[in-house]
Amino acid sequence: MKTRNNGKKKRARFLKSLKYAFRGLLYCVNSERNLRIHTAAALYVFAFSFFFEMSRARYALLFLTFALVISAEVFNTVAEELSDLAAPSYHPAVRIVKDLAAGGVLVCALFAVAVGVCLFWQPDRLWGIVLYFAAQPWRAALLALSLAAALVYIQWGPAGIRDRLARRRAAFHQKKKNP
8 A cells, every 4th residue: 555655656746846847948938039049940950851861860869969959058047047046236257157058058059050960961952842842832931931930939939929919819808898
């Protein structure tokens, strides 16, 4: 009986830790524009990867690269938040910590680009992607629409989009009540 109860407690603790982890990621997505840039870029790279012949090992490398850059951005956010907490006003040590964390993200992002060049630099294949979108204008229009949506996501983030929609909805209902 104790082992069953013990298992439930462990599972509950595990689920609680997952909740906290997702809450931290959501905070980072909502508050950090650079993380939104990295997630949007990762989504597009993954989507366009289907135009290439990719082995499991190449996909593994791609996913590890995504994880490295996104994790670096999360740790950069941790460094910024802790630095702001430790010294709310300007302090040279805080600037150094923030610069170091940002530098770590930059190194990861630059090497991610290098990985992308190694995986995807196939001029004939790249030209084939251009022809794919040029052959059917609706494909190009859909890509342009997705890019516009990605820019909105990057600029405002999920919370910003939600808040803007809520304000517009409230203003619309207010106009409806008072014409």
